[in-house]
Amino acid sequence: MTPRRTLLALLPALAVLSLLAVLAADAAGGDNLVLLDAGPVARIGAPVAATLADLAAALTLGGAVVAGWLLREEADRTRALGIVAGAAAATTLARGASLAFSYAIATGRPVGSPRFGSDLGVFLATELGVWLLCGPLAAAATTTVAVLGTSASLARAVAVLSSVVAFSAAMTGHAAGDETHEIATSTMLVHxxxxxxxxxxxxxLAGAHRSRPRRRARRARLLPSRADLLDRPGAERGARARGAYEHPRGAPHQRVRADRARQGRGARCSWACSARSSAASSPPGSARTPRGAGRWGPTGASPCSSWR
Structure with missing residues (x-):
């Protein structure tokens, strides 16, 4: 399955997960509005962005771990790191959108309003704003490192950076004023x-496994088998000895060359046979023996039948 078909197959699942996240956020909020309403864009976009960011971060972390410690072939590791780089870029965009929506919800300023972003510096100075800013920055660093190469050590470095992204997400998942904040954040980080x-x-692993049969089939179509490589030289030498050599693919110029070789060999054998017959019929010493008459030795055997 190609990456485009895989993405199209995952779109319905992503839509269902986003809808569930929006419904869960509305059910948790209820009718008691503590903060100002930031509008439907921030209210719906915040859970959707968080869901996409978590899924992309999970793909980044898992792919980096697999590429760094499990995959041995260079081609498989290259494909895995390509997926990781794309997932890290998606994580960067989703974390950035989550930062914007979180700011809108916290300040009560709708997205696109004239005063949106006026007090962004104050929001980023808080503990929540710091960890929300660390998420996209760490994801951007992960994307940069993921596209630098395909070695196992680089994949392990990507795994460490993606762990930092997970840590920043865990620090924003629980209220800091609660007495169980450290336990909650540690548990969320482990999860x-x-x-x-x-x-x-x-x-x-599923993506690498699906790409391997296609590479093997393409390689089998392009490269000859071992039996062909071992048998073809002997077959060609035998065909040349019999005078019936043709190109393995049946090229026309090779067939014409073989036909010309057979015709020339037949003409030479016919001339030799006629010379031998004239030498045998003439009395000894009456005339000079024609050139090539005694070429085949005392037996007088003619190779004219061998070329056929």
């Missing part, structure tokens, strides 16, 4: 790392 390695690793 994000475990789910990312499991889900993203399975997705990358």
């Amino acid at each position: 994000l790392l475990a789910v990312g390695i499991w889900l993203g690793g399975l997705a990358v």
Whole structure:
């Protein structure tokens, strides 16, 4: 399955997950509005952006772990790191959108309003704003490192950077004023790392496994088999000895060359046979023996039948 078909197959699942995230956010909010309403764009876009960011981060982390510690072939690791780089870029965009929507919800300024972004510096100075800003920055660094090469050590570095993205996401998932904040964030970090390695690793392994049969089939069509390489020289030498050599692919110029060779050999044998017959019929010493009459020795055997 090509990456385009895979993406098209995943679109319905992503739509369902986004709808569930929006419904869960509306159910958790209820009718008691503590903050000002930031509008439907921020209210619906925040859970959708968070869902896409978590899925892309999981694919980045799992793919980097698989490429760094499990994949041995260079082609498989190259394909895995390509997927990781695309997922890291998607994580950067989704985390940036999540930062914008979180700012809109926290300040009550709708997206696109004239005063949107006027107090962004104040929001980024808070603990929530710092960790929300660390997410897209770490994801951008992960994307940059993922496109630098295809070695196993580079894939491990990508895995470490993607772990930083998961850590920044875990720090924004629970209220800092609660007494169980450290326990909650640590538990969430463990869950994000475990789910990312499991889900993203399975997705990358499935993609590498599906691409391997196509590479083998393409290689089998382009390259000859070992039996052809071993048998073809002997067959060609035998065909040349019999005077019936033709190109393996049946090229017309090769067939014409073989026909001309057979005709020339037949003309030479006919001339030799006629010379031998005239030498045998003439009395000894009456005339000079024609050239090539005694060429075949005392037996007088003619090779005219061998070329046929």
